[in-house]
Amino acid sequence: MKPRYLVPIIYILFLLLPIYWLIAMSFKTTNEILGGFSLFPQNFTLDNYRTIFTESVWYWGYFNSILYVSLNTVISLIAALPAAYAFSRYSFIGDKHLFFWLLTNRMAPAAVFALPFFQLYSSVGLFDTHLAVALAHCLFNIPLAVWILEGFMSSVPKELDETAYVDGYSFHRFFITVFIPSIKAGVGVAAFFCFMFSWVELLLAKTLTAVDAKPIAATMTRTASSAGYELGLLAAAGVLTIIPGAIVIYFVRNYIAKGFALGRV
Amino acid sequence: MARITLDNLRHSYSANPVSTDDYALKEIDLDWTDGGAYALLGPSGCGKSTLLNIISGLLNPTSGRVLFDGKDVTALPPDRRNIAQVFQFPVIYDTMTVYDNLAFPLRNRGVDHGQIDSRVHEIATMLELTDSLSTRASHLTPDNKQKISMGRGLVRDDVNAIMFDEPLTVIDPELKWKLRSKLKELHQSIASTMIYVTHDQTEALTFADQVVVMQEGEIVQIGTPIELFERPLHTFVGHFIGSPGMNILPAELVGGAIRFLGHAVELEGPVKNNQGSLEIGIRPEYVRIGTTGIPSVIRKVADIGRRTVIEANVNDIIVNAITEDVPPEQGEEVYLEFKPSQTRLYADSWIATEVGA
């Protein structure tokens, strides 16, 4: 083994320590946690997980999160695909300004928008729905998706489009059956990033929901503050929020680095 | 400048090679004299780039030795072998100017400023890059970028050899020709050993004094372009060089005479080996359309400018012929004559005739 490999190894250990601690905590009883320090759970318990899987507030939070995140990923991609195609293939009046304006929306502090968002979505009657969160997250996910997809599309030679037209494809058929499959990796990478940013965002998700669409992460915050300090329960819920991300990342592991390299980021 | 000797080289990319199939290079022995222009020619995957990388030191051979002027350099890293290499894609340092790119190998070796400056200007003049010395290298066209990568090899006066790994791949066709003649000219003016790897026979035959033809990790023939064309030692060489390549036709030995589909064929000289599967080799250039000989039907006629390529069908076996005369019509029945002095016999793909008196 080359000595330089120590650098990533130490870094990964550093990353895993807090995660280990969270996992360890989730298997401890409240008494053990408050009773003092122990590196491994002494009285191994699954009670914390049992609570989460049996109380509807908890498991619904989980479903809610997955629902709006998936919804957001789908909406972002469907909207971003044609837009990215236009940016990569056509030049039209104001295209550059538009692209930059899209990107600026990533710069808007979510905290700035929290209150107006609440008012906006209340006034259109979407407050406390999954759709509200999914739409709100489009604010930062669509610009990102357009950006990534545009890079991938630009690396597909224009001749592909022309050949397809010569072969008599209509635009829709070409776009869906030829073009999108040829940038599969890009769609995968974009979907991954949409999923990721929607999954981890909480401020807007919390602002726009009350009961019916409340995300798991928000349920956690409430538990932490209201039900005293149920650290074990909190830790178990935290562990469960890591799992979907870990699954998604496992599927796209070979695309992540390559995706950035291919996409003209 | 140096003489390069390859002694019993074998290389395998797998850690534990078992059969000969595991070897990318099966057994290579070569001796290249100082100051020559050599080409390594073969189809993709024949091991020519592997061989090049072993000579430059980017790869360590599984066994065997590389010698420069009789000195074993097998264990030396690339920068201590004093060789230069030009890659398929132009490798330039984007952030530097053309001048700095050319000066880079000298600066790394601690050459003093005055000498670097004069050397860089000298090479820039040779490569016609003087005007762009102060531009950023990333702004140049591919052919000029490729010139810079050559230049980085040429600036060093201590180089033992300059190697080219398919250097014209990304160059536009019309500039290819220009760059190729530039190379030839450079070789004549600085007389350093140059090794040129390519799968393009035109590039190899126009550049090199001596061409090494490789196939599946083995050398099949070493010779001048004329030798390779006139008298291929292996059917692969006959087939690979020439356009279209040599006709390789089934042969049988009947009562001491060689026959092709029952027609007696006169060979260049005596047969030294008639074991194994026998084939007749004749270049299309030496197949004549005549009034006597082997009867055939013209299948296709293709005009390639000054000459015409004719595909003739002899009992479902295609024989190519090249003629500068008025070509026959498609479907016409003609007779083919093989020029005896250019008709060879191959046994198990290796040449089996001797040159006649």
Add this chain to the structure above:
Amino acid sequence: MKTVNQHGWLFVLPVLLLVAFNALVPLMTVVNYSVQETFGNNQFFWVGLRWFEEILQSERFHAALGRQMLFTVTILIIEIPLGVAIALAMPRRGFWVPVCLVLMSLPLLIPWNVVGAMWNIFTLPDIGLLGYTLNNVLGIDYNMTQDPLAAWITVIVMDVWHWTSLVVLLSYAGLISIPEAYYQAAKIDGASNWSVFRHIQLPKMKRVLTIAVLLRFMDSFNIYTEPFVLTGGGPGNSTTLLSIDLVKVALGQFDLGPAAAMSLIYFAITLAVSWLFYTLMTRDDR
């Protein structure tokens, strides 16, 4: 070459509508608030640019902005070189590459408040792994709920933990896109490791590094959830970054006017600095 085709607008329309709905309407609302005063009951009075003047002169805003700048600069100085160094040290191919990438990406996929909560649990003085180790094993007095310096260091370490991987991923992608021939040429040219880094790796990573710096700048400047969950902005105001301060003003005190004006100033700063970064780092390309 791109063809001129005004139908491009049709393709962009869905994106435009979605983003405009989310961006313009709230932005208008914010602008509207920023020039008015409210006493509740939906009564609003025009006050012009008074809030802007007040905020730009207020000590509190300066302090929050100062802390924010300090935070952003610190994490950029740590995360960018660290990320590049880790990417350089990683293997370029083989079995361990996806393993490294998956493990490194984990922190990026954890909801932000969970990140805060996780670090909170991790650093609790007597029962957290880090807190216990520092206090009881190494004998360093550590309690971030009381000591501002400890709180600062914890917030920064947490951010490094959370986001360095993004820089690693981007840099690594830049690195593996460099063809092998560049390294071979450098070897033949006798280049030192430093030269290889300076003249081959760094230039090839420039594009992705621009992205990394921009993303890290924007996101760290907007950071809210993680430090809020971890420290709540304390002890005192020591870790009250801009967003935390903003939410305190807007929701805690319900001063909508000043909060809106503050958001706009804040947004303008982010925009200006991002634009500056972007132009500086892409200047050489043209």
